[in-house]
Amino acid sequence: MSQKVLLNATDINIILHRLACQLIENHKDFSNTVLVGIQPRGKYLASRLAQMLKDEYKIKNLQVGYLDITFYRDDFRRGDKIHEANTTKIDFIVEDKNVVFIDDVLYTGRSIRAALTAIQSFGRPNEIELLTLIDRRFSRHLPIQPNYRGRQVDAINKEKVKVSWIENDGEDVVYLVNS
Amino acid sequence: MSELSVNHLLGIKYLQEKDIQLIFETADHFKEVINRPIKKVPSLRDITIANLFFENSTRTKLSFELAEKRLSADVINFSAGQSSVKKGETLIDTVNNILSMKVDMVVMRHPNPGAGVFLSKHVKANIINAGDGAHEHPTQALLDSYSIRERLGDVAGKNVVIVGDILHSRVALSNIYALKLQGANVMVCGPKTLIPKYIGDLGVKVETNLRKALEWCDVANMLRVQNERMDISYFPSTREYTQQFGVNKALLDSLNKEITIMHPGPINRGVEITSDVADSKQAIILDQVQNGVAVRMAVIYLLAGKIKQ
Numbered sequence: 001m002s003q004k005v006l007l008n009a010t011d012i013n014i015i016l017h018r019l020a021c022q023l024i025e026n027h028k029d030f031s032n033t034v035l036v037g038i039q040p041r042g043k044y045l046a047s048r049l050a051q052m053l054k055d056e057y058k059i060k061n062l063q064v065g066y067l068d069i070t071f072y073r074d075d076f077r078r079g080d081k082i083h084e085a086n087t088t089k090i091d092f093i094v095e096d097k098n099v100v101f102i103d104d105v106l107y108t109g110r111s112i113r114a115a116l117t118a119i120q121s122f123g124r125p126n127e128i129e130l131l132t133l134i135d136r137r138f139s140r141h142l143p144i145q146p147n148y149r150g151r152q153v154d155a156i157n158k159e160k161v162k163v164s165w166i167e168n169d170g171e172d173v174v175y176l177v178n179s
Numbered sequence: 180m181s182e183l184s185v186n187h188l189l190g191i192k193y194l195q196e197k198d199i200q201l202i203f204e205t206a207d208h209f210k211e212v213i214n215r216p217i218k219k220v221p222s223l224r225d226i227t228i229a230n231l232f233f234e235n236s237t238r239t240k241l242s243f244e245l246a247e248k249r250l251s252a253d254v255i256n257f258s259a260g261q262s263s264v265k266k267g268e269t270l271i272d273t274v275n276n277i278l279s280m281k282v283d284m285v286v287m288r289h290p291n292p293g294a295g296v297f298l299s300k301h302v303k304a305n306i307i308n309a310g311d312g313a314h315e316h317p318t319q320a321l322l323d324s325y326s327i328r329e330r331l332g333d334v335a336g337k338n339v340v341i342v343g344d345i346l347h348s349r350v351a352l353s354n355i356y357a358l359k360l361q362g363a364n365v366m367v368c369g370p371k372t373l374i375p376k377y378i379g380d381l382g383v384k385v386e387t388n389l390r391k392a393l394e395w396c397d398v399a400n401m402l403r404v405q406n407e408r409m410d411i412s413y414f415p416s417t418r419e420y421t422q423q424f425g426v427n428k429a430l431l432d433s434l435n436k437e438i439t440i441m442h443p444g445p446i447n448r449g450v451e452i453t454s455d456v457a458d459s460k461q462a463i464i465l466d467q468v469q470n471g472v473a474v475r476m477a478v479i480y481l482l483a484g485k486i487k488q
Contacts, residue, residue, distance in 0.1 A: 004416075011464070022183060023250075068208065070207075070208070070210065071220035071222045071480075072220060072221060072222070074220075076222050076483075076484065077225075077483065077484060077486060077487065078225075081181070081182055081484075082182060082480075082484035084181060084204075085204075085205060085208040086208075087208070087211075088208070088211055088212075117221065118220075120213060120217065121212075121215045121218075121219070122215040122216060122217075140345065142385070
C-alpha cells in the first residue's frame with residue numbers, strides 16, 4: 001500500500017478560504033441559507049467552513065446541521081455488515097431554505113442521493129446545493145455534480161482518497177491511497 | 180460496523196451486553212427520526228413482516244406495527260381469533276403458510292412459553308418474540324432499560340425493584356435478565372405466593388415489604404396482577420393487595436428521595452398504582468410507550484440487516 005499527499009494543510013486552508021468566498025458570493029449574509037454536513041465525514045468540513053465564515057468573514061447567525069443518511073442508503077442488506085448510524089442534528093426549519101450539503105469526497109454520488117431523500121423528512125427546501133472538498137469526477141454512478149468543489153481528482157477505482165482533519169485525525173491532509 | 184450476536188430476538192437470555200448497547204445506540208437515532216416532521220425512513224422497503232398475535236395485545240401490537248411502518252416495511256397482521264388456528268392448524272403449518280407468501284420476519288406473541296424458540300428451529304425467518312406466555316417479553320425489557328437509561332443516565336449500578344405478580348410475568352423475567360446484564364441491582368417485591376420459589380438463583384433480592392423495597396430502590400417497576408393467568412387465588416382480595424403492594428402518593432412522599440415509577444401497562448388504576456402517581460412527574464409510563472417504538476425499530480432494523488438478499 002502506498003500513499004501520496006494530494007493536499008497539505010496549506011493547500012486545504014487556501015481551498016477552504018476560496019470555498020467560503022464562493023459561498024458568500026452566492027448566499028450573501030446566509031439569512032436564508034443553512035449548511036448541512038453529511039455524516040460521518042462531512043461534519044468536519046462543515047464545522048470548519050462554518051467556523052471560518054463566522055470568524056474571518058463575520059457572518060452572523062449561521063445555521064449548521066448534520067445529517068445522517070444511514071437509514072436512507074441503497075445498500076442496506078447488500079454488504080456484509082450494516083453501517084452504524086450517526087447523530088443527525090438539524091435544529092432549524094429547512095422549509096423554503098437554501099440548503100448547502102457539505103461532504104469531504106464526492107465519489108459515486110450515492111451518499112448524496114440518500115441525503116436528498118433524507119433531507120425531505122425535515123421539509124421542502126427551496127434549493128439544494130452541494131459543496132465537496134474532493135471531486136472524484138470519473139467515478140460517478142448517478143447524475144450528481146457539485147456546485148462548489150475544492151479539488152478535482154482523476155483517481156482510478158482501486159485508489160482511495162483519504163481526508164484527515166486535525167480535530168479527528170491529528171492533521172489536515174488529503175492522501176491518495178493505492179491499495 | 181457492528182451487528183447483533185443473534186439472528187432472532189427470542190429472549191434477553193440469549194443476548195450479550197454489547198447487543199443491548201447496540202440496540203440502545205440505534206434506538207437513539209430512531210428516537211430522533213420519530214420526532215421529525217416526517218417520521219419515516221426507507222430502510223426496510225423490501226422487507227415484509229408478519230405480526231402473529233395468538234394472544235390479545237393492544238400496546239405491543241400497535242407499537243410493533245408502527246415501528247415496522249416507520250421503517251417502510253410491508254406489514255401483515257394476524258390474530259388467532261379470526262384464523263384457521265381454531266380449525267386445528269398447527270403453529271408450524273400456520274407460519275409456513277404465511278412464509279410461503281414471501282415474508283422475511285415474524286413478530287409473534289403466543290400463550291405458550293418457548294413458542295418463539297420452537298418456531299425459530301422449524302421455520303426459515305427471523306423471529307421476534309413479542310411475549311411467550313409467562314416466559315419472556317424481550318422488547319418490553321429493552322424499552323424499560325432504555326427508559327431508565329434516558330431518565331437516570333445509566334442502568335449500571337442502579338437499584339431497580341419489580342413489584343407485583345412476578346410469578347405470571349414475562350416482563351419481570353425479561354427485565355431481570357436485562358437489568359442484571361447491564362449491571363443493575365434487582366429486587367422483586369410482592370406477595371410470597373406470587374414470587375417464584377427459586378427466583379433468588381437469578382441473583383435478585385426478594386422483599387415482601389413494599390416500603391422497605393421502595394426505600395432501597397432508584398426505580399420501581401409496577402406490574403399488573405395477571406388475573407387471567409391465575410387458576411387459583413393467590414391473595415385474599417384485591418383490596419388487601421392494594422393495601423400492601425399498591426403505590427400511592429402518600430407512600431412516595433414519605434420516602435426521603437424521589438424514585439422513578441414505571442409500568443409496562445395496561446394499568447389497573449387504584450390497584451397496583453393510584454391515578455395521582457401514574458400521572459405524576461415521577462412516572463415515566465408514557466415515555467416508556469414512546470421509547471417502545473424507537474427500541475422496536477432498532478431491533479427490527481438490526482435483525483433485518485442480517486437477512487441476506
